[in-house]
Amino acid sequence: MSRVMPPLPYRVTATHPETADAVSLELLPAAAALPRFRPGQFAMVYAFGVGEVPISVSAIRHQDGALVHTVRAVGAVSGALCRLRPGDVVGLRGPYGTGWDLDSAAGADVLVIAGGIGLAPLRPVVHQVLDRPRRYGRLGVLVGARTAEDLLYRDELRHWRTSAQVEVTVDRPTPGWQGTVGVVTGLLDRSELRAENTCALLCGPEVMIRHTAQALIARGLPAHRIQVSLERNMRCGTGHCGHCQLGPLLLCLDGPVVDYAGSQPLLAVREL
Known part of the structure; x- marks a missing residue:
């Protein structure tokens, strides 16, 4: 699979304020879904018209392809993501990077x-x-x-x-x-x-x-x-x-x- 890919649309289905400046966004694929993520991997999350930032997945729901990203507002893009509401659409690319090696932790x-x-x-x-x-x-x-x-x-x-x-x-x-x-x-x-x-x-x-x-x-x-x-x-x-x-x-x-x-x-x- 090519690592250069257009963002796929994901719809915000729920938002959960975590702190005064951090929000968890629950995202479901609006059409095709990205390949399965592993704990520790990240997506490039695109706020349309603003830009994109890398954000690790903070929860993975394999049964319906839902992903959760917890975002802290520290800049223009992350601030725009924190202002999203259910029904809004973002673009996702990924999965990228290495994940946590939980196989090596088996039995430990x-x-x-x-x-x-x-x-x-x-x-x-x-x-x-x-x-x-x-x-x-x-x-x-x-x-x-x-x-x-x-x-x-x-x-x-x-x-x-x-x-x-x-x-x-x-x-x-x-x-x-x-x-x-x-x-x-x-x-x-x-x-x-x-x-x-x-x-x-x-x-x-x-x-x-x-x-x-x-x-x-x-x-x-x-x-x-x-x-x-x-x-x-x-x-x-x-x-x-x-x-x-x-x-x-x-x-x-x-x-x-x-x-x-x-x-x-x-x-x-x-x-x-």
Whole structure:
């Protein structure tokens, strides 16, 4: 299949405000559907007349081809997407990029660590692990956000606690917050998962990824058992423009999900 493709029309069937500046868009194909997405992959989402941006899928419904994208308004295109209403149409290209390697996690405990909007690409991982409890070991979900008001999927976090260990921390407490305050690495000591039988999946700001991965390695988790989702300025999704280059990697092709053992030396170079 050619990676250069025209966008297919998808209709907004529902919108779910997540925070003051983030919305989840439920999309159904208006005609032909894109090929099946895997957790961790992304689509180029086109707001007609404005432009397109890469957004990872935050939920996948295979029975009817529905996709969910959680969008934070940070620019013209993402702002236009956040203003969409049911019945509106967007264009989608994809699926692009690598997904989370959940086959390698079979039989192991799964530790999901997310910072801010980074929980969105990891949400399908949580769904899959919870849907297939016999395939995986225990599930841990560690989440960090700027404030309690910036937490995504708050109702789901409460629901996940019935089947997984879920720990949440915020950088800045707001009135009424009675939970943990601090960076997400501070939650690692609470994890009940065993380092020798754990696969860790990380997504969030790059500085959070680096510090968390190093903290996991210090606790005995091998670097090759850590997967990270990295972000660069993706513009084409096809490897032609080069804006998403990280050393020898083009993250729209070789990522966004990569093995930390291979990406660690690249992330150590600030200029990259």
